[in-house]
Amino acid sequence: MKKIYLPLFIITMVVVIAGIWIYQVKASTSGLALISEYFQVGIIVVLFGFGIFLAIRRIKSTSKGLPAEDELSKKIEQKAASKSFFVSLFLWLIIMYLQDRNGGESELYYGYGIIGMAILFAVFYIYYYLKGNFNE
């Protein structure tokens, strides 16, 4: 049962913590700032949807008497995790540069970084899930 809800739990925690960070720092709610906030909420909703998608897939599998995880799904997760980790190193470099250049609250940039990492993982997961060629 733990395996079924694990991705949902992790992604939910990530987006909730990042969301709290962002909204603690952001005070202005007019014009471009408001659009930016809606955009951030949209990203959080998409990530939450991705977590729910993973959890539903696992629940469906177990309800049919199939394992929640198998060698293919583990491979997809491993590849997505390793690739997103590698790319996120550059993401953090960019975020550090932007903070250095623009200044502002560190917590805001941490929030962006964590959400960025979650987005990268989701993107790579979907890419490898659709590509499916693990014959190298």
Added chain:
Amino acid sequence: MNNRIKELRARYNLTQLDLAQKVGVRRETIVFLEKGKYNPSLKLAYDISKVFECTIEEVFTFD
């Protein structure tokens, strides 16, 4: 690597779900295998061959 999973599955009158349940993987893994998008581990190849009462070489062939 090519395989005859789809052909053997039809011969044994098994659905993808049936085969997945027999070898203990998810149905999409069988889909990926049939499409040639994924090479199975030795254990999975052995389990699939066992279901079809064949040797691994009879199910999976290298180009």
